[in-house]
Amino acid sequence: MQTTVRSASKEVTIAPDRPIVIIGERINPTGKKRLAASLAEGDMSRVRTLAEQQVANGAHILDVNVGAASVDEVALLPMAVKAVQEVTDVPLCIDSPNAAALKAALDVYEGKPLINSVNGEEASLKRVLPLVKEYGAAIIGLTMDDSGIPATAEERVAVATKIVERAEALGIPREDILIDCLVLAVSADQTAAKTTLEAIQGVRDQLGVNMTLGASNVSFGLPDRENVNAVFLAMAVATGVNAPIVNPTHACKTIMAADLLLGRDEFAMNYVTYCRRIARAQKG
């Protein structure tokens, strides 16, 4: 199963036998005071910087999220999409729960984007899936619904199945759906990561779709978060996630090694090239 997204000039394909696709998570004001402040003033300079940095550090797709309590997303999201398109040529993942903001951003996007996200709630399915169909986009489906995030892997697979069926009923092809099995902080619930890994396995076996994962939450509240994130990312991609949403600066070395170990890096060329580039960058 192949998911293809495009910018005006670049195509990125997500598929189980291809190298992992890195979706950069950093254009998101949650917990980032400097970005939040500049967005509140309609200033896109920080968005541009984060876009350029993430692509330089290995991102293949950039998530663009401007959501904060005080901002007008309908005005800001298309501004941010345009700003990122000005400085990078990678495809974008347009991230908002607000259908009007999504529509405004889709109107200025050049290519075939990812939309982040729909979930199993009736209201979400009715609001987002028609936009996905209308704009010919690809979509991230979150395994949660009106009752929140299900406690068991089986229930999450059931929500994923519902999303896929509802999308297909509207004529959205299955290959344009990425499922995110969601992970909660393991500090609060020690079975959280295990449940997510089981759900990933279930989605892979039963639906065969490509998968993303916002993986950094897993380490919330723990010491040495980067270590926990790296170990979880290695487990998640070995289980079936092939387009994780991560901070590329931290995740890239794990992902390059994972591709090599999963047999997707002939002659270890990508890994060796990556290590040389990092060594050069560290020398100055």
Add this chain to the structure above:
Amino acid sequence: MQTTVRSASKEVTIAPDRPIVIIGERINPTGKKRLAASLAEGDMSRVRTLAEQQVANGAHILDVNVGAASVDEVALLPMAVKAVQEVTDVPLCIDSPNAAALKAALDVYEGKPLINSVNGEEASLKRVLPLVKEYGAAIIGLTMDDSGIPATAEERVAVATKIVERAEALGIPREDILIDCLVLAVSADQTAAKTTLEAIQGVRDQLGVNMTLGASNVSFGLPDRENVNAVFLAMAVATGVNAPIVNPTHACKTIMAADLLLGRDEFAMNYVTYCRRIARAQKG
């Protein structure tokens, strides 16, 4: 399935629902000039130091290997076992292909050791399994035979099955067998790690035995070996390895995070305690 090994005063249990057991790999002269030189002189001081260091860094069991071209293993292996028993109280993994050396070491060992190793070769099975039975030891079975290391996961599972059947026929209980699915350098063969992960899955599903893995070879010839080893270790323990043979100094932080993520560390106590200990040690 529970594998229990013992020193004179300490018991270690390997089981799928328990925290990962770390077998320290460093008492092995291969590639270690200083250890090789001291062993050649019958000097056990370096062996003692490596034993103490590894236990301080988190090893639960220590592998003891003195094999080198010029040494008399029958004399040296029991000396090394005694030296390690003098300075640590963890159970040992007695490591030699030489049956006479194994027997001499078993004679001085206090407790129930692991023996490393038997493989699927007829000569190996006949030489080693009777010793395992006679001394009531546990045994590591390597998935290789007269034709070398099989290229496919299925063939490795078949060798593991043969070892388990031959051991059981001698009255060695299945829970006293750890299987090592073996991993070759991924720099030489980019499918090497993937094949091993598939074999681990197969052994878990079909035999249900506990598993070890000498995991550090996978990164031979690559830059940033520690990164490749950590990512592979995370994948291997998520797939079913629960007593890897590793350098505890490098592997411990990956293993502590893996236990937490696999739901084996209630309230994240072990991980948090470990991080605090490392932080204190780094401060001086």
